Amino acid sequence: MVLGLVVTLAIFMLPRQFVVWFPALFVVVGLHEFGAMAKVKSKGWKFVYVAFGSLMGTVGLALDFFNMAETLLTVSVVFWLLAITAVILFPTSRAFLERTGVVMFVGFAIMLGGWLGFVVILEQEQGVWLLFWILSVTAMADIGGYIFGRRFGHHKLLPRVSPGKTWEGVLGGYSLTLLGSYGLAIMTPVGERLGNGFVCLIVISLLFVLSIFGDLFESALKRSADVKDSGSTLPGHGGLLDRIDSAVICLPFFAVILVSYLV
Secondary structure (H helix, E strand, O other), rough: HHHHHHHHHHHHHOOOOHHHHOOHHHHHHHHHHHHOOOOOOHHHHHHHHHHHHHHHHHHHHHOHHHHHHHHHHHHHHHHHHHHHHHHHHHHOOOOHHOOOOHHHHHHHHHHHHHHHHHHHHHHHOHHHHEEEEEHHHHHHHHHHHHHHHHHHHEEEEEOOOOOEHHHHHHHHHHHHHHHHHHHHHHHHHHHHHHHHOOHHHHHHHHHHHHHHHHHHHHHHHHHHHHHOOOOEEOOOOOOOHHHHOOHHHHHHHHHHHHHHHHH
């Protein structure tokens, strides 16, 4: 909740030129956690990994290579389609996800792809509202899935990847996300961009499914690394990746939808 409040305040209160750099904080922490899951034991090499990834995003943004946004977003989407395939094939894919080099590459793809999606969405007309909305969608999906799963969960969704996820949590989370996100859309300028009807409901449904796979892919990585949490960045809540795993997959996909289909 505190993390969500901080991000919301930053989006609405900071000047745009500062907001585009805001995800850099998440990139640094996220790459640090990926370095740990990749079992990079040397602090020096872990620093190099985090610094190189952060530098890639920083230089790219400073040089405005987001003129290549559509191409880079397509690459990010293709990566996530492969990641979803790895979830479906797990534990067969575990041997691949255990490799240090693979996890490090995955860290780059996820964190920099999420940053790219964040910036592209922000650059759209009514970008601040669109960004707030997509982050709200992922938050509702996470909260709804947790509440309904804890209260009513009995039937496991994909136990070989995430034993805690249930079909009851998915259905309850979907209901909350569909109603809450649609209501938020029609009450804000988001409804003007997405439409107040069938298209909006389809986009919400797609994002909800993606949010589940974002969570499941991180679970697959953690199981491959034999760790319970991605880190200890947020005491009592695990690592940062445990909180943003849904957002980092939805951001690039939503950016592609906005740029390619809802222009």
